Amino acid sequence: MNNEIDEESFESRSRLQKSFFARDAEIVAKELLGKVLVRKINNKLLKARIVETEAYYDENDPASRACKNGDLKNTMKMNAGTILVYGVHNNWLINFVTGKKGEAAAVLIRAVEPLNFDGKGNGPGLLTKSLAIDKSFHKKHIFDNQGYLDLRKDKENLDHEIVESFRIGVKKDLPKKLRFYIKGNKFISRK
DNA sequence: AGGAAGATCTACT
């Protein structure tokens, strides 16, 4: 695909729908694998394929920020597709709100594969640094942030096998595997 | 106003 018209045509066909996010966090987490995060900076597009995600739920999930009252819990109840950014140990972590409005759920992006730029993607704090994602995206919607951050289907329909594991770095996990990554990908954060 | 915990990362041994 090497002319502008094909590129434009693909771009418009490759948008995700709102209904994509309005489902259970586990489903969204799995289906986000292989999708492409697009970050626009000074009219340049940085593209990165999502290769690792985790699902988080409401106050019944001991690892979730929704266990504490406050802005993060409230944000997790917002419209599906809302961007949620929060800080841990001097790193910004990016999530997408999923499910029904009023119910707390989100998917954390844990690792990406840089497609057209140099930078690290193999960790939730590293990928936000590489893509210059910070708190300014918090509570913006993925479909309504002037294109500075977007999410697309991949051009190539790459087959991949999904591996499930328990979540990383959480003190108390649920008895269910809620971390998902693309088998064999070199950019996953940990084995 | 102050403190503790944390969905992390890096560097060192």
Added chain:
DNA sequence: GTAGATCTTCCTA
């Protein structure tokens, strides 16, 4: 494998 950096967020008072 372990320790320390470093700062946002939430809780307590």
